[in-house]
Amino acid sequence: MSRSRPTTPDAAVQVTVRGDVPDDAVRYAEAKVAHLDRYAAQPVLASHVVLTVSADPAVAWPARAEATVDVGGTLVRAHAGAADVTRAVDALEDRLRRTLLQHQDRERTRHRWTGVATEGEWRHGDLPTERGPFFPRPPETREVVRRKTFALAPMTLDEAAFEMDLLGHDFYLFTDAATGKDAVVCRDGDGGFAAGGETTAGAGMVEVRETPAQLTEAEARARLELSGEPFVFYLDPDTGRGQVLYLRYDGHYGLITAAGE
Structure with a gap:
């Protein structure tokens, strides 16, 4: 009541x-x-x-x-x-x-999330977080050395990008408030932002309607190794929730998992 x-x-x-x-x-x-x-x-x-x-x-x-x-x-x-x-x-x-x-x-500014700033203007995202080089660990020796599970709060794509900026992260796993689906936002390498998953765009961002693949942890590792990307976003085949497997700077892997219902 x-x-x-x-x-x-x-x-x-x-x-x-x-x-x-x-x-x-x-x-x-x-x-x-x-x-x-x-x-x-x-x-x-x-x-x-x-x-x-x-x-x-x-x-x-x-x-x-x-x-x-x-x-x-x-x-x-x-x-x-x-x-x-x-x-x-x-x-x-x-x-x-x-x-x-x-x-x-x-x-x-109308360019809050587009990676375009007027002269002399400072924005979150102008300078992506500087990272050191990855340790060149052979893929066959890599292990998942850090696992975190979070209860994801529903938010808009803009809110997720803002949270990522505040935390200084390179990606952020969240549940899209409009679709109810797990999604990820990340930096696009050009000072802007990109999204993955079934999510609705915010101001100055491209709408994304893409269902991520369901992968086992082993399959996600294989995809990450082949792609050369810093992380892979996928759905757990048992829970259907979003997960991000990422390459740590010690050459090992980290795994972020959305808590089940």
Whole structure:
């Protein structure tokens, strides 16, 4: 069951709660989201926050905070999960602030994600992360020495590219918010961005509608070795979730896996 708490004119934030959400957490969310208008490129017309607490003890992150902010007619969304509502709101505030700054940056330049900047303009992505050379380890001696599994948060292609930029990574595995499919965004080598998987394009990016291959780990290794690319994005044949096998700079492999349902 969900309920909505009316907002005050000053806060201009509507909060909907689902589950056992304390009233002080609602007030906390109102205050945290209301002050973010300072980061908006245009006037904030409305803000809606959804706070959810799951009663399922098996859920790793039972508290979830989601927000939709209407910035001059453009909807900006963010969400976060945590062990409790307060932490989820804190994480939501941080992500929403960064998303609003990203939107503000787009308002300043139409070339935010195209790899084209005007003279004297600095953008995320102008200078890809500098890496040292790969250790020339023979393919037959390579091993998967690092494995990570993440619960992927749904986001837009723009949001994923922005997260990748903030982290300084060369690729970023995510679930596309529009299609519900796992996808990957990466640098295209020319200061821009490219995407793989069934995803919907963001501003200045090419729409991609391509179902990645289902591969075993051994098949992914073989493809990576033959292609000479830094990583391969594929679907696990058992779970159907996205995976990225990548070449580490010590010459071994790393594997990033989307957590199953």
